[in-house]
Amino acid sequence: MTAIATHPPKPALGRFKLGQMKLGPTLLLVLMALLVGLPLVFLVLGSFSTAKLPSDLSWANLGLANYAKVWGSRSTYDVISNTFIYVVGATAFGIVMATALAWLTERTNMPGKIWVYGGVTMTLAIPGMLQAMAWVLLFSPRIGFVNVFFKNLLGLEAMPFNIYTLTGLVVVEGLRLVPTAFLMLVPLLRSMDPALEEAAAMSGANQRSTLRKVTMRLMLPGLVAVVIYQAITALEVFEVPGILGLPGGIYVFSTKIYSILYTPMGTPEYGQANALAIIYVFIAVAAIWLYSRVIRRSERFTIVSGKGYRPRLNDLGHWRWAGVLFVFLFMLFAIILPFLTLLYVSFLPFLQAPSIKAFNAMSLRNYTTIWNMELIGTVMRNTALLVVVTSTATVVFSFLVSIIVVRSKFWGRKLLDQLAFLPHAIPGMVIGLAFFWMFLQFEKVNIPIHGGILAISIVFTVGFMAYGTRSMNAAILQIHKDLEEAAQTSGAPTWRVMWRIFLPLLMPTVIGVWIWTMLHAVRNAGVPLILYEGSDHQVLSVLIWNLWDQGQMGMVAAIGTLMIVGLLLLTFCLRFVRFGARA
Amino acid sequence: MNWNRMGLQMAVLSCAAFAATAGYAADLPKSTQKMLADLKLTGDPVVADIDEEVHSGDALVAAANKEGGFDYSSSFSVEIFNKMTAPFRERYPGVKIRYSSGDQFARNVKPIIAYKEGRILYDIVDGLGVNLSDYIDAGAIQKTNDIPTTKYVPDDIKDPQGYWLAPRVQYWCMTYNTNNVKKADLPKSWEDMLSAKAFYNGRIGMVNRPNNHMIMLWGAMGPEWSANYMEKLFTVVKPQFRKEGSDAIVGLTAVGEMDISFPTSNYRTFEYDEKGAPVAWHCPTPVPLSFSALVLMNKSPNTNAAKLYINWYLSKEGQISQYYADKSPPVHTELQDPRFLVYAEEVKGKPTAVRTPELLEKDMSKVSDLWSAQWDKAMSAGKR
Numbered sequence: 001m002t003a004i005a006t007h008p009p010k011p012a013l014g015r016f017k018l019g020q021m022k023l024g025p026t027l028l029l030v031l032m033a034l035l036v037g038l039p040l041v042f043l044v045l046g047s048f049s050t051a052k053l054p055s056d057l058s059w060a061n062l063g064l065a066n067y068a069k070v071w072g073s074r075s076t077y078d079v080i081s082n083t084f085i086y087v088v089g090a091t092a093f094g095i096v097m098a099t100a101l102a103w104l105t106e107r108t109n110m111p112g113k114i115w116v117y118g119g120v121t122m123t124l125a126i127p128g129m130l131q132a133m134a135w136v137l138l139f140s141p142r143i144g145f146v147n148v149f150f151k152n153l154l155g156l157e158a159m160p161f162n163i164y165t166l167t168g169l170v171v172v173e174g175l176r177l178v179p180t181a182f183l184m185l186v187p188l189l190r191s192m193d194p195a196l197e198e199a200a201a202m203s204g205a206n207q208r209s210t211l212r213k214v215t216m217r218l219m220l221p222g223l224v225a226v227v228i229y230q231a232i233t234a235l236e237v238f239e240v241p242g243i244l245g246l247p248g249g250i251y252v253f254s255t256k257i258y259s260i261l262y263t264p265m266g267t268p269e270y271g272q273a274n275a276l277a278i279i280y281v282f283i284a285v286a287a288i289w290l291y292s293r294v295i296r297r298s299e300r301f302t303i304v305s306g307k308g309y310r311p312r313l314n315d316l317g318h319w320r321w322a323g324v325l326f327v328f329l330f331m332l333f334a335i336i337l338p339f340l341t342l343l344y345v346s347f348l349p350f351l352q353a354p355s356i357k358a359f360n361a362m363s364l365r366n367y368t369t370i371w372n373m374e375l376i377g378t379v380m381r382n383t384a385l386l387v388v389v390t391s392t393a394t395v396v397f398s399f400l401v402s403i404i405v406v407r408s409k410f411w412g413r414k415l416l417d418q419l420a421f422l423p424h425a426i427p428g429m430v431i432g433l434a435f436f437w438m439f440l441q442f443e444k445v446n447i448p449i450h451g452g453i454l455a456i457s458i459v460f461t462v463g464f465m466a467y468g469t470r471s472m473n474a475a476i477l478q479i480h481k482d483l484e485e486a487a488q489t490s491g492a493p494t495w496r497v498m499w500r501i502f503l504p505l506l507m508p509t510v511i512g513v514w515i516w517t518m519l520h521a522v523r524n525a526g527v528p529l530i531l532y533e534g535s536d537h538q539v540l541s542v543l544i545w546n547l548w549d550q551g552q553m554g555m556v557a558a559i560g561t562l563m564i565v566g567l568l569l570l571t572f573c574l575r576f577v578r579f580g581a582r583a
Numbered sequence: 584m585n586w587n588r589m590g591l592q593m594a595v596l597s598c599a600a601f602a603a604t605a606g607y608a609a610d611l612p613k614s615t616q617k618m619l620a621d622l623k624l625t626g627d628p629v630v631a632d633i634d635e636e637v638h639s640g641d642a643l644v645a646a647a648n649k650e651g652g653f654d655y656s657s658s659f660s661v662e663i664f665n666k667m668t669a670p671f672r673e674r675y676p677g678v679k680i681r682y683s684s685g686d687q688f689a690r691n692v693k694p695i696i697a698y699k700e701g702r703i704l705y706d707i708v709d710g711l712g713v714n715l716s717d718y719i720d721a722g723a724i725q726k727t728n729d730i731p732t733t734k735y736v737p738d739d740i741k742d743p744q745g746y747w748l749a750p751r752v753q754y755w756c757m758t759y760n761t762n763n764v765k766k767a768d769l770p771k772s773w774e775d776m777l778s779a780k781a782f783y784n785g786r787i788g789m790v791n792r793p794n795n796h797m798i799m800l801w802g803a804m805g806p807e808w809s810a811n812y813m814e815k816l817f818t819v820v821k822p823q824f825r826k827e828g829s830d831a832i833v834g835l836t837a838v839g840e841m842d843i844s845f846p847t848s849n850y851r852t853f854e855y856d857e858k859g860a861p862v863a864w865h866c867p868t869p870v871p872l873s874f875s876a877l878v879l880m881n882k883s884p885n886t887n888a889a890k891l892y893i894n895w896y897l898s899k900e901g902q903i904s905q906y907y908a909d910k911s912p913p914v915h916t917e918l919q920d921p922r923f924l925v926y927a928e929e930v931k932g933k934p935t936a937v938r939t940p941e942l943l944e945k946d947m948s949k950v951s952d953l954w955s956a957q958w959d960k961a962m963s964a965g966k967r
Contacts, residue, residue, distance in 0.1 A: 268692070349858040349860075350834055350855050350860045534704055536681070
């Protein structure tokens with residue numbers, strides 16, 4: 001491993017092409033500024049609006065009433081401590097689990113790694129409310145199947161677990177953070193040149209101290225970036241804190257905003273939601289500042305060289321079986337038990353505890369009902385269109401932003417990077433609302449985006465670019481500039497360098513980002529719920545939400561089961577193809 | 584609604600209409616025939632004029648066919664809606680219903696926003712509660728009192744000027760798990776629930792829907808009683824707060840997550856009951872009753888098709904279809920019969936607390952503020 005100083009040879013691609021082509025990067029910067037900045041303007045404007053409906057926004061009804069109401073209420077401050085514990089706890093738990101899993105799969109000789117690759121990402125496509133429902137059925141203090149099992153087994157007087165606590169929220173959300181954190185950490189570990197670790201080993205350091213003093217320290221800048229990303233994710237998610245927090249009397253910030261948007265009055269208090277959500281803009285700015293500092297420091301210790309190498313695998317000896325046990329326990333609680341719960345519920349006519357009577361009542365009715373729904377064709381077509389457009393747009397825009405950020409000397413590259421990250425810090429519901437407001441104004445000037453799949457796709461693309469650019473930045477950093485320079489020297493034009501060198505080398509990342517975006521576009525209901533109009537524009541997540549709202553838990557579980565199985569097959573196909581290629 | 588009086592009317596009508604029933608069934612749509620057979624109503628005098636009543640004139644049908652269909656938004660699930668409207672679709676194959684369901688925001692708020700932007704999202708918006716006044720204020724509604732079957736809607740659930748009417752009424756009481764709770768232990772009144780110590784501390788599940796229970800009690804019992812009730816409900820009874828809605832919580836009651844849940848509807852509870860779930864429905868007094876408004880949008884491009892549907896929906900065939908698919912009691916004046924009301928014994932003879940549009944307009948924001956303050960206070964004392 002070589003710690004490279006910050007004076008690499010200046011790349012042909014960056015210096016002569018992108019560096020000179022100011023127009024392209026400038027246009028991209030302007031576009032990003034519009035896509036991120038305009039909704040923020042409407043978010044701020046909306047926070048001052050006292051109009052009952054967003055379409056009634058005007059200068060005449062702007063005021064401070066919303067700020068007075070939400071920030072003058074004691075209950076707003078009461079949620080801060082809960083939110084802090086929840087976010088810190090869930091992020092810490094999720095990152096520790098993800099780091100351990102990533103290290104075991106990438107840097108050790110633990111057997112059965114393919115199950116981790118396949119299994120960890122299984123839950124990515126599952127809407128949070130479905131996972132929360134599974135956890136209620138497993139660990140509720142009244143009916144939790146696992147609770148009842150242990151209570152009977154151990155002869156306990158009370159149920160051993162209570163999911164309706166802050167600890168419950170931390171564990172469940174922490175587990176939900178693992179897949180994305182894992183996907184972000186794997187490339188970090190994979191791209192680490194093993195030379196320093198080998199040097200440490202040669203100098204007599206044992207495995208533990210090499211891990212602590214070399215591996216972890218090398219990972220630290222990247223790890224901090226993942227932590228910031230995941231903490232913001234935990235801060236914005238509302239399904240798990242909503243379903244698991246409310247029975248225990250626990251509000252966090254996101255559920256507070258949700259409660260303002262979905263009021264008992266029926267009409268969302270848009271202005272108040274915006275006024276409360278303004279805090280996310282400050283958090284976003286702080287996170288970006290911190291993130292920029294981390295990235296700046298990390299560049300001083302670039303750990304990637306252009307040399308071909310395979311990271312050193314640590315021999316765990318007998319401890320590898322402890323690793324297998326750890327992975328199994330993670331899979332059991334994070335994936336297997338929730339999946340089996342959904343599978344079980346999907347066959348039932350109504351929710352009931354496992355019993356002979358329940359098994360006798362099982363049927364395929366929920367599956368056949370879904371299959372026979374008139375709406376399902378439209379929903380699937382819309383969903384397919386949404387994921388294809390969103391995933392492709394996310395990949396393309398992320399690539400364009402990253403190549404400028406990483407490879408060019410464009411004056412606005414840092415701003416471009418920050419603009420790409422900013423929307424992630426604002427909850428989907430809030431950013432969806434800001435766009436909703438903006439698209440309504442577009443209607444007035446005959447730009448009919450509002451209400452359709454395109455509107456949802458634009459918001460998703462802007463939101464998912466934070467992940468897309470993080471992954472692309474890391475991947476482009478890994479492609480050594482020697483390759484471009486060699487191609488340029490041989491007279492290859494820029495497009496050919498892109499097509500023949502960049503694309504093949506970036507393909508795993510491109511596919512990874514595409515799939516990650518697809519899964520999130522499928523599962524995310526917050527944005528489509530705010531933006532879609534009419535049955536012609538319904539997507540799968542909205543259908544799931546509506547079925548859930550109507551109490552059709554069996555059908556919701558059936559959709560969840562099909563999604564998990566589909567995703568598992570897809571993941572294994574990709575992994576087997578890749579493993580086959582390696583072989 | 585007086586069930587005894589209605590029963591007498593039924594008997595008189597039975598004698599008069601029985602002779603006319605022979606042979607009518609053959610003219611009915613197949614789905615209607617099946618429905619009547621399933622409900623054991625074939626040949627029943629109450630449905631003697633079921634076919635005749637639906638006809639609204641050839642001109643309207645022709646105009647509706649020309650429009651080809653209409654957009655409709657309501658709270659029924661797609662399955663229930665399809666089952667309910669099968670006779671309509673069979674009668675008028677040239678009139679397509681583009682149905683949309685969704686949460687309150689999608690159903691009630693988006694259409695009025697779109698209207699203000701000059702677009703018609705749905706020709707018919709059904710299930711309007713607190714947002715009705717927004718529609719009236721915006722002049723977004725056209726009159727429907729020229730539709731023949733509107734005369735069968737009781738006067739107290741339709742607008743005298745004809746701008747809105749209620750095709751469905753809903754009772755909002757409590758669902759209980761029959762394995763865990765004896766009927767005798769259930770509270771007789773809402774006030775009794777406050778002193779039922781056996782159900783304190785989370786054994787009752789509650790959803791955040793004061794519009795389906797509290798506003799009616801406020802109207803019937805007054806602000807002082809209601810404020811005191813809310814205070815004790817949140818601080819003494821301490822129910823389980825749930826993010827799930829009024830339908831989903833019935834499923835959680837069935838599995839035993841709570842012994843009692845409220846506010847829940849009789850028809851949703853019955854749906855679970857019918858499948859064999861250990862649930863039943865109970866109504867403390869007064870019985871909260873809501874009706875949601877149906878409106879025909881002003882400037883609707885498919886007015887004739889929409890009117891044809893409303894005419895069918897309010898007819899006996901439409902109202903019995905609604906009961907058949909959803910178990911919602913019909914509003915048709917000639918169908919006020921306990922046979923069309925599930926858990927009728929829980930409602931019969933009890934005083935009701937009705938949620939009127941006037942009550943919603945006047946007091947809902949006060950109820951909501953008080954309720955939300957209590958809810959927020961309860962949320963700041965979570966377990967760690």
